[in-house]
Amino acid sequence: xxxxxxxxxxxxxxxxxxxxxxxxxxxxxxxxxxxxxxxxxxxxxxxxxxxxxxxxxxxxxxxxxxxxxxxxxxxxxxxxxxxxxxxxxxxxxxxxxxxxxxxxxxxxxxxxxxxxxxxxxxxxxxxxxxxxxxxxxxxxxxxxxxxxxxxxxxxxxxxxxxxxxxxxxxxxxxxxxxxxxxxxxxxxxxxxxxxxx
Amino acid sequence: xxxxxxxxxxxxxxxxxxxxxxxxxxxxxxxxxxxxxxxxxxxxxxxxxxxxxxxxxxxxxxxxxxxxxxxxxxxxxxxxxxxxxxxxxxxxxxxxxxxxxxxxxxxxxxxxxxxxxxxxxxxxxxxxxxxxxxxxxxxxxxxxxxxxxxxxxxxxxxxxxxxxxxxxxxxxxxxxxxxxxxxxxxxxxxxxxxxxxxxxxxxxxxxxxxxxxxxxxxxxxxxxxxxxxxxxxxxxxxxxxxxxxxxxxxxxxxxxxxxxxxxxxxxxxxxxxxxxxxxxxxxxxxxxxxxxxxxxxxxxxxxxxxxxxxxxxxxxxxxxxxxxxxxxxxxxxxxxxxxxxxxxxxxxxxxxxxxxxxxxxxxxxxxxxxxxxxxxxxxxxxxxxxxxxxxxxxxxxxxxxxxxxxxxxxxxxxxxxxxxxxxxxxxxxxxxxxxxxxxxxxxxxxxxxxxxxxxxxxxxxxxxxxxxxxxxxxxxxxxxxxxxxxxxxxxxxxxxxxxxxxxxxxxxxxxxxxxxxxxxxxxxxxxxxxxxxxxxxxxxxxxxxxxxxxxxxxxxxxxxxxxxxxxxxxxxxxxxxxxxxxxxxxxxxxxxxxxxxxxxxxxxxxxxxxxxxxxxxxxxxxxxxxxxxxxxxxxxxxxxxxxxxxxxxxxxxxxxx
Numbered sequence: 001x002x003x004x005x006x007x008x009x010x011x012x013x014x015x016x017x018x019x020x021x022x023x024x025x026x027x028x029x030x031x032x033x034x035x036x037x038x039x040x041x042x043x044x045x046x047x048x049x050x051x052x053x054x055x056x057x058x059x060x061x062x063x064x065x066x067x068x069x070x071x072x073x074x075x076x077x078x079x080x081x082x083x084x085x086x087x088x089x090x091x092x093x094x095x096x097x098x099x100x101x102x103x104x105x106x107x108x109x110x111x112x113x114x115x116x117x118x119x120x121x122x123x124x125x126x127x128x129x130x131x132x133x134x135x136x137x138x139x140x141x142x143x144x145x146x147x148x149x150x151x152x153x154x155x156x157x158x159x160x161x162x163x164x165x166x167x168x169x170x171x172x173x174x175x176x177x178x179x180x181x182x183x184x185x186x187x188x189x190x191x192x193x194x195x196x197x
Numbered sequence: 198x199x200x201x202x203x204x205x206x207x208x209x210x211x212x213x214x215x216x217x218x219x220x221x222x223x224x225x226x227x228x229x230x231x232x233x234x235x236x237x238x239x240x241x242x243x244x245x246x247x248x249x250x251x252x253x254x255x256x257x258x259x260x261x262x263x264x265x266x267x268x269x270x271x272x273x274x275x276x277x278x279x280x281x282x283x284x285x286x287x288x289x290x291x292x293x294x295x296x297x298x299x300x301x302x303x304x305x306x307x308x309x310x311x312x313x314x315x316x317x318x319x320x321x322x323x324x325x326x327x328x329x330x331x332x333x334x335x336x337x338x339x340x341x342x343x344x345x346x347x348x349x350x351x352x353x354x355x356x357x358x359x360x361x362x363x364x365x366x367x368x369x370x371x372x373x374x375x376x377x378x379x380x381x382x383x384x385x386x387x388x389x390x391x392x393x394x395x396x397x398x399x400x401x402x403x404x405x406x407x408x409x410x411x412x413x414x415x416x417x418x419x420x421x422x423x424x425x426x427x428x429x430x431x432x433x434x435x436x437x438x439x440x441x442x443x444x445x446x447x448x449x450x451x452x453x454x455x456x457x458x459x460x461x462x463x464x465x466x467x468x469x470x471x472x473x474x475x476x477x478x479x480x481x482x483x484x485x486x487x488x489x490x491x492x493x494x495x496x497x498x499x500x501x502x503x504x505x506x507x508x509x510x511x512x513x514x515x516x517x518x519x520x521x522x523x524x525x526x527x528x529x530x531x532x533x534x535x536x537x538x539x540x541x542x543x544x545x546x547x548x549x550x551x552x553x554x555x556x557x558x559x560x561x562x563x564x565x566x567x568x569x570x571x572x573x574x575x576x577x578x579x580x581x582x583x584x585x586x587x588x589x590x591x592x593x594x595x596x597x598x599x600x601x602x603x604x605x606x607x608x609x610x611x612x613x614x615x616x617x618x619x620x621x622x623x624x625x626x627x628x629x630x631x632x633x634x635x636x637x638x639x640x641x642x643x644x645x646x647x648x649x650x651x652x653x654x655x656x657x658x659x660x661x662x663x664x665x666x667x668x669x670x671x672x673x674x675x676x677x678x679x680x681x682x683x684x685x686x687x688x689x690x691x692x693x694x695x696x697x698x699x700x701x702x703x704x705x706x707x708x709x710x711x712x713x714x715x716x717x718x719x720x721x722x723x724x725x726x727x728x729x730x731x732x733x734x735x736x737x738x739x740x741x742x743x744x745x746x747x748x749x750x751x752x753x754x755x756x757x758x759x760x761x762x763x764x765x766x767x768x769x770x771x772x773x774x775x776x777x778x779x780x781x782x783x784x785x786x787x788x789x790x791x792x793x794x795x796x797x798x799x800x801x802x803x804x805x806x807x808x809x810x811x812x813x814x815x816x817x818x819x820x821x822x823x824x825x826x827x828x829x830x831x832x833x834x835x836x837x838x839x840x841x842x843x844x845x846x847x848x849x850x851x852x853x854x
Contacts, residue, residue: 005530008474009523012481015567016516019488020509022570113777113797132351 033153034169039066039161040151044141047098047126050119054095054141056167063193065094065186066161067137068149071129072105073157079176080133086182087136092190096140098126099149099157119144162186164193200265203253204344210246210297211334213239217304217327221320225392233320237308240323243330244301251298254343255285264350267291267343273356273773275744283367284357289507290343295370296487297333299378300326307382307407314403321389322382329381332514340507356744356773365425373418373445377483379411380452384480387473388522391529396469401462404476406832408459409690412452413828419445420821427814428781428792435708435817438587443566444486447559451479454555457548465610467538467545470530471552477526481519482559488515489566540612547605554598561590592646599653599702602695603660607667625663629656642710650706657699661692690831697823704816714809718799728810730791731755737795737804745769747780750795750804754784766795766806790814 034040043055067083069076087094101122102113113121122144130140143149152161162171171189173181217239224232254267258281263269271291272284286295304326311319337343360366386404390396422445427435436442455475462472488511539545565586608618633652637643668688669680715727721736735751747769754761762784769778781794789812796805 005470005527008478009520009527012519012523016512016520018567018571019512019515 035172036168036170039163039167039169040148042141042143042148042151044097044143044148045119047096047123047130047140047142050123050142054139059093059095059163060167061165063092063165063190064138064163065092066097066152066163067094068097068099068152068154068157068159068161069140070099070101070104070157071125072101075176076158077133079158079178080136082177082179082182083136084134085179091187093138094136096137097143097148097152098122098140099143099154100146101126101142101144103144104146104157115144160186162189162193164196199253199256200262200344200346203250203257204342206246206250206253207294207334207338207344210243210250210301211331211338213243213246214327214331214334217243218324218331219327221327222324225317225320225324228317230316233316236320236323239327240301240304240308243327244305247294247298247301247334250344251285251294254291254294255282258282258285261354262350263352263354264347266345266347269347269351269354271354271357273354273744275772276354276356276362277743279367280357280362283361283370286370287357287361287366290337290341290345292370292374293333293337293341294343295374296378297330297337299371299374300330300333300381302375303379303382303411304330307385311403318389318393318395321392322385325385325388326381329385329518332518336507336510336514340510354773356771359745359769359771359778360429362744362771363425363429365421365429369418369421369425371418372414372421376411376413376415376418376452377445377448377486379407379414380448380455380476380480380483382407382411383455383476384522387476388525391473391522391525394529394532396462396473396533398463398466401459401472402837405456405459405463406834406837408452408456408476409828409832412449412456413825413832415445415449415452416821416828417825419449420818420825424818428783435814438565438584440566441490443562444489447562447566448479448482448486450555450559450562451475451482454552455479458552461545461548465539465545468549468552470526470533471549473526473530473533475552475556477519477522478556478559481515481522482563484511484515484518485563488512539610542608542613542615542618544605544608544610544613547601547608551598551601551605554594554601558591558594558598561594562587565590592649596649596653599657599698602698603657603664606664606691606695607660622660622663625659626656628659629653637710640707640711644710647706647710650702650709654699654702654706657695657702661696661699665692685834685836686830687834687836690827690829690834692827693830694824694827697820697827699820700816700823701820704813704818704820707813708811708817712809712811712814714807716796716805716807718803719806720803725808727808728791729756730761730810732793732808734804734806737798740767742769744773745771745778748795748798750793750806752782752793752806754791762791764791764793766793768795768797785815787815788813 039056041056043053046052046054069080083094086092102118102125119142122142126140126142130137141148146154152159156174158176160173160177161169162173164170170193171186173186177186217236220232220239221236224230224235254265256262257265257268258272259278261268261272261274261281263272267288267290268284271288272281276284285291304323307319307322307326311322314322383404386400386407390400419442422442423435426437426442455472455478458468458472458475461468488508604618604622607621629652632655633648633650634643636651636655637648640647668684669677671680675683713728715725717725719725719734721734724731724733726732731754733753733755735753737748737750740747740749747767749765749767752764752766754764764782764784766782767780769780771778779794779796781792783793784791789810792809792811794807794809796807798804
């Protein structure tokens with residue numbers, strides 16, 4: 001076996017290394033500068049009652065999760081049963097941040113759509129999705145233009161933020177929450193925060 | 198019940214793929230004819246079960262069975278029948294089933310059309326195809342089952358992505374997949390040849406028609422996809438260098454190199470290990486393309502589009518298929534020395550030069566496609582690579598390819614006289630440069646890019662004509678028609694495909710140089726002058742379709758007072774997804790397209806209208822059609838059939854005695 005004939009194999013294995021790396025590690029581990037900082041304040045319209053708003057401060061005194069989701073997000077469908085199960089067990093309240101429901105959808109051209117038309121479409125789509133897949137959220141709010149998402153440094157959907165009683169972000173999970181993540185990371189952290197005070 | 202039958206059929210296909218992968222291979226190794234004979238029935242049985250499974254899935258779509266997850270997510274009871282049928286492959290799981298179906302179709306074609314091959318070789322080819330099929334069926338069964346139920350069933354489906362509800366999408370994916378998957382046959386021949394150590398001219402002759410047919414499908418598939426992007430996405434662009442397009446373009450580049458390399462191996466016995474490597478490479482890039490598109494490894498930077506388990510599975514599949522074949526290559530290829538020697542100025546040299554360039558181009562495209570991923574993995578930040586990179590790499594590398602491409606056919610195999618060749622082609626070369634500059638001046642667009650493009654196009658066209666004339670001068674004395682009929686189909690195929698490249702370059706250059714577009718607001722009765730045409734806006738009416746609501750505008754296009762066309766672009770909202778879509782309207786002509794798309798309605802009631810004038814864009818598709826026809830002619834050359842008949846006759850004779 002001459003060395004030069006191994007070159008294609010070596011190049012291929014190098015490529016596989018990168019692909020594997022790209023697949024497994026990196027999008028999920030982006031350090032967030034927001035950890036242990038107060039969560040950015042927001043007041044947004046509620047999905048169930050768009051006339052009413054919900055503000056971050058309303059959760060003060062509770063340990064809770066903020067889950068960023070959208071109906072166009074395929075991976076949200078993957079994590080959704082995990083959240084539904086978590087909500088059923090009543091361990092922690094979950095608030096949904098519906099992120100760019102209309103304009104985030106790559107297949108959809110929302111430029112030039114009037115804001116109220118976009119909001120109407122977003123509500124219809126988001127509610128339909130929750131009806132189809134179950135609603136684990138105490139409530140969801142509508143981040144139509146994604147500003148709140150930007151404040152939270154949302155990098156890809158889904159993301160999940162763990163927020164403590166003082167309204168500080170204590171942990172951020174990027175990508176779908178798996179039963180494994182939930183059992184070994186999130187729930188222990190939640191219990192710890194609950195015990196803390 | 199029907200989906201369960203489909204699922205069961207898929208499991209049966211898996212079992213038969215396992216048999217097909219193992220038994221004939223063992224039989225070939227032990228020289229056991231009855232085990233080798235399992236290859237054909239196993240492959241044909243697998244085909245039966247896959248087509249049955251595919252039929253079951255289609256049935257669920259046609260009958261709007263929304264208790265099937267896939268139908269509920271990708272179909273709707275109001276969807277037109279045609280798009281219910283094509284909706285089957287407009288999604289991840291269904292497109293994998295289509296992949297398997299086309300692999301199975303190719304395998305059956307091999308069992309039917311390659312009866313003259315030695316039995317042991319045949320058994321290995323089918324066995325290799327069985328391994329590939331096994332991997333893909335397992336992928337479906339483990340991570341992407343198209344027959345997953347949704348219980349309780351949805352009352353209504355979410356409909357097929359409206360972008361895919363288009364005639365172009367009816368034929369684009371099947372063509373593309375037939376092309377992608379077709380390279381598996383060349384791959385299987387290469388692996389079988391490596392296993393037996395029999396990499397000779399006969400092997401190249403057997404692989405050639407298969408490879409050419411796969412290349413024809415891939416070329417047609419890419420062209421249709423590009424045409425679809427042109428009129429459906431509503432921007433008037435035809436190639437965007439996005440990862441999904443690159444995924445199909447890379448195997449095309451290596452496949453093109455492979456076709457030419459096989460020609461040299463068949464005629465001269467040279468380049469053998471290089472040809473094998475190209476055969477492995479072309480199919481590997483097809484698999485890699487599937488991986489890139491299906492794993493979401495590229496797009497995942499922005500949204501976690503897909504399930505990482507799927508990505509890991511395909512990656513594992515890649516490692517097994519490509520890794521094992523490259524290992525086999527490293528082990529066996531060093532024995533492949535020899536082959537015909539050739540001089541510096543010879544047809545072999547031009548073919549080798551172009552093959553190397555093709556390989557470099559596909560490596561660069563791969564690099565550009567994966568570069569964001571590399572940087573991200575190395576923690577150097579997140580970037581995206583756009584068309585400027587690809588054009589900067591592509592143009593300088595393809596320029597010598599086009600020049601050499603026309604040189605090659607004028608040179609003799611083995612050795613030729615450089616001076617004589619240059620003298621023969623100098624007039625055409627000078628004429629090309631002159632016409633390149635001349636036409637650029639005439640269209641008043643003298644940039645280096647336009648001049649280069651036009652010069653290359655003229656070079657291809659002029660040298661092609663000279664080549665044809667030279668061919669006709671042979672056998673002087675005979676009538677023109679008999680001289681024409683003496684030329685073998687393979688030669689015509691080569692000539693036509695190369696000529697098509699010239700036509701293609703004209704289209705690309707002209708569109709890139711002198712297209713124009715104008716966005717403006719219009720209301721009923723407004724008119725505007727654009728690119729020499731008068732465009733009058735005749736208002737917008739509601740035009741509901743089966744599963745969408747549309748606003749349809751009417752625009753009258755005239756030139757010098759003579760009506761040319763009435764165009765009716767639409768703005769559609771597909772009801773199930775609430776998704777707005779732009780449906781452009783085109784007046785297609787030989788020398789230009791007029792392309793109109795309807796934008797938003799402004800609060801005052803005016804509409805945004807986007808007008809495009811696309812000179813020579815049809816020449817891009819015409820060039821592709823020439824290439825496809827060339828490929829078909831080359832694959833249909835009589836000598837392949839004669840060979841088949843001869844061997845069959847010899848076999849019959851042997852049996853008789």
